[in-house]
Amino acid sequence: MKQNTKKWIVLAMAGVMALMTLSGCSKAEKEKKETAMGRYTEEEIKLAKGAGYLMDLQQMADGTLRIISMDTSSGEYQVYSSDDGEDWKQGEFPVNVNSEELRPNGGELYLNMAPDGEIMARETCYDDTTMAASNYYHLIGTDGTVTDLTVSVPGSEKDGNEVNGVMFSDSGKLYVTDYHNVLYEVDKTTGTIVKTFDGGGGGIRVSTVTGSQCVLVTDSQVLCYDLESGEPEKPDKVLTDQVLKSMGDKNNSYGGFPAVLFEKGRDGGLFYGCADGVYYHADGGSVCEQIINGQLTSLANPTLGISKMFQLEDGSFLIAGLENGETSKLFRYTYDEKTPAVPDKELTVYSLEDHSYLRQAISLFQKAHPDTFVNLEVGVTGEDGVTREDALRTLNTNILAGKGPDVMIMDGMPIDNYIQKDMLMDITDIVQKIKKSDGMFEYVTDAYKTDGKLYAVPAKFYVPMIEGDGDTVMKSAGSLTDLADRVETLQASNPGGNILQSMSAEELLKELFYADSANWGQKDGSISEDAVRDFLTQADRIYNTRTQEETGGSAYVSNFTTDSARDTLTQYIMGLVTGEGKIGFGTLGAMVNFATVTSAQEQMEQAELEYALLDSGNKKSFVPSVIVGISSGTKQEDLAGSFVETVLGSDTGTQGDYVFSANKKAFDTVKKMQWNANGADEIGGIAITSEEGVLIEFAIKKPSQKDMDRLTSLLESLDSPCINDAAIQDPVMEQGASYLRGEQSLEDAVSNIMQKINLYLDE
Incomplete structure (x- = not known):
């Protein structure tokens, strides 16, 4: 891509002049606080009216920009072009890409454009039984010629490996990536693989093509290859260290897009963009310079998955992405020398854990x-x-x-x-x-x-819920004693069978804590020892109905702000669908997961499943977040x-x-977003395998209005938060798990818990 190298020279000279000026300052002038000026500012660019899902953004050989988008309501594809990203004009494809000819199998169509205007159309179909993917390829020339290609990557027949990404180099050569992020050059005439870039056989986290090279990020290094020779360049430790630091443990950004994007500079250097911002590394340089601070832009938004990055003639950057997995975004970053390098004000926000x-x-x-x-x-x-x-x-x-x-x-x-x-x-x-x-x-x-x-x-908040047959739900949802009674009754009538989906001691205690701990507090601010004792007693009764030993039970980790550890109900009700459990309970927090609860009811119509709040005592508790x-x-x-x-x-x-x-308002908006995204009753599906190896599939459908009204009514009936203080929860989880596993007596566990809690409350 073209790059304005003059800007970098000007900026460097400005830095030298600033140093020269400072060296000649008087003492009074040195003491005077100066505001450093100049930084890239963000501007969101409106896409063309009618443009929906942004499928591809390409900088063409003549420098213009071209977008391929899909109208999410009609499913039709459009192409738009612009000289500068401001005024978009609708164009025409060389052929009718919305015809059935390009997807005769009724699959999903993905379109990627080359700088010269060629388009690779990839139809992806999924087997109804195995969910294995199959791809069909059509290369569309600028003159409208359509060439059908067969592209096969290693392992496609034996291991189900398939193409999952398509890209073009500046010279128009075709490249694909597979499920392992291995990059292949593909002959556009025969579909055969010409070159393979596999990072030396190690695990590849990101692979991409930019300029005349490809960049692979492995677990341990960043590798750059010359596309023509296929030979790797000398490893660059500075680049490797900074990129791996920026990525952390993430291979992808939101929506499955790569965690980092690369853009080759004309001077041989390399730009890369990520949630932290945009960095520049000169070839062989000693530093990676952050030229755009992501924390001051939308790049830091964890719901934004970035998909494309270009630098324009004037030195500005365009970055495209998808917000919340559904809204296409396009941002321009322009250097403004009159804007303070660091904002004038600072607001400090504290959180025990990241969120x-x-x-x-x-x-x-x-x-x-x-x-x-x-x-x-x-x-x-x-x-x-x-x-x-x-x-x-x-x-x-x-x-x-x-x-x-x-x-x-x-x-x-x-x-x-x-x-x-x-x-x-x-x-x-x-x-x-x-x-x-x-x-x-x-x-x-x-x-x-x-x-x-x-x-x-x-x-935000989550709510403890239970699902099972109607009689079980009615007899279990009032208290932990009722729940334990019902679980034991079910176990007695089903000897040797599973009553609950497999749960470790820590997992069981956590779910019960969310449902019961709102009842533990006393008027003087202390915690009731009797309530803790009863909690452990009932938890032990439930734990002892399991028919399988724990597999991979892990030590309790306190995480009050980790959402993935909270929305657990759907995980624990899958046993109802496979027949490997009779009851499921956990926390519910996402609207789409409520759809799984109601869809399980429909799937198990003969079992007459019901759901309810998992109440305990006089409190209807929720988990605040x-x-x-x-x-x-x-x-x-x-x-x-x-x-x-x-x-x-x-x-x-x-x-x-x-x-x-x-x-x-947000609650109601999310309901509409979830249920009305495509107008269809089915919003997804689940395929799970039972212990006998039987594949069970069922569709996730929109809840009925009756179910939605009932959910709202249940949520409106809540009245008390569970205990939020980790200093109270932690000893209950740690000592409680030890008791459930038989490592100490009930009284010892209660004594240890109360000693730690009371010591903490007395501080």
Whole structure:
């Protein structure tokens, strides 16, 4: 791709001049704080009217841009072109790509364009029984000639390996990648493989073609190959270290797109883009320079999967992607020498653990407040040996020293203690404002209401639920004792059979904790020892009905903000479908997973499955998530308040994970997004294999209006949050698991738990 090398020379000279100027400053001038100027700013480019899903973006040989998009409502493909990414004009394909000729098997069609205008059409079909993919290829020339190709990658017949990506080089050569990210050059006439780029046989995380080379990222290095010779270039440790650091443990961004994109510079250097921003590395250079800070742009949004990156003639960048897996986005990044290199303001947000929803909120807030940098401080990263106790001790020390954060995400933290010590501001007015505009579930917003004021408010929530036959649900959902009674009854009538889907001791305790712990608190703020004893007693009764030993049970890991560890109901009800279980319970938080619950009912019509809240005692509990509060020590009350509005607002509530939002407008919007995406009743499917090796498939269908009304009614009946404090949950999980496995007595477990909890509460 073309690159403006003059800009880099100008910027470098500007840096030299700045150093020369500073060296001649007077003492007074040196002491005067100067604001460094110049950074890339983001602008979202509107796509052409009628353009839907952005399937491909290509910079053509003449420098123009061309987009292939698919109208999500009609399913038809269109092509648009633009000189600068501003004014898009609809064009025509060389052939009618919407005809049945290019997908005679009724499969999904993927289109990729070469810089000279050639198009590779790939029809992908899936076997109804095995779900194995088969591809059919048609190369469309610029003159409308269609050449059918047969492309076969190694392992396609034996292991089911298939092509899953198509790309073209600047010279128009055709390349494909397989399921293992191995890259192949393909002869456009015969479909045979000409060259293979396999990274030396190691695991490949990302592979791409840019300019006259291809770039492969393996587990241990970044490899660049010359496309003509097929020979690897000398490994570059600086580039490798920075790229692997940027990727972390992620091979993909949201939606399955690569975690990093590469763009070859004309001077031999290499650009790469990722969630951290855009970096430049000169060939053989000693550093990778971050030229665009992702934290100040939409690139940091965890729901944005980036798919294409180009540098234009003027030195600006275009980056295309897909937001929330469904909305195409195109951004231009232009260097503005009059914009401060670092925003004027800084807002500090603290969270014990990282959280994708929080990062979504930060990205949206950053976009609306370009003059503010949001500094996210994560207490426990898992990388430095810092424990939750260490992190909270450091946080409290900083708060007392006047160096605390402006905003706190309170998941896993002792919220009541912070309220009692006047460490949180009253945010009632902010919540009332959102209630007036969007509506909110009051039982969620009022979870930590104290003396009529709101100091910490959850943005999201999950709910403990149970599914099984009608009689089981009716007799199990009232208390843990009722649940244990029913599980034992089912076991007695089904000796040797499985009653529950396989669960480790830690997994079982966690699900029961979410359902029961809301009943443990006493008026004086202590935890009831009798409640803890009964909890372990009933958990042990349920645990002892298992017919299989634990496989791979792991030590408990405290994670109050890891959403993937929460939405577990669908995992535990699969045994109902395969016949390997009689009852399933867990937490439900995503609308699409509720569809799995109702679809399981339809699949098991003869079993007459029912679902209900997993109640315990007098409380109908829920699991709060992303609990936001403002530090009373903040000096930026208005800015912090605006951030809280973003966290609790409908825009953030409709992003990404689709976990139940406390914001009613967001809740209703997600329902419409999930059920009306394509107008079809079926929104997905599940294929699972029973222990006997029988493949069981069933469609995931939209819940009926009756089920949706019932879900809303169930959610409206909730009244109490489960215990949020990790310092209480952790000893219950650790000591409880030891008791369930027979490593200590009930009384020893209760004694150890209460000793740790009381010591903590007395601090």
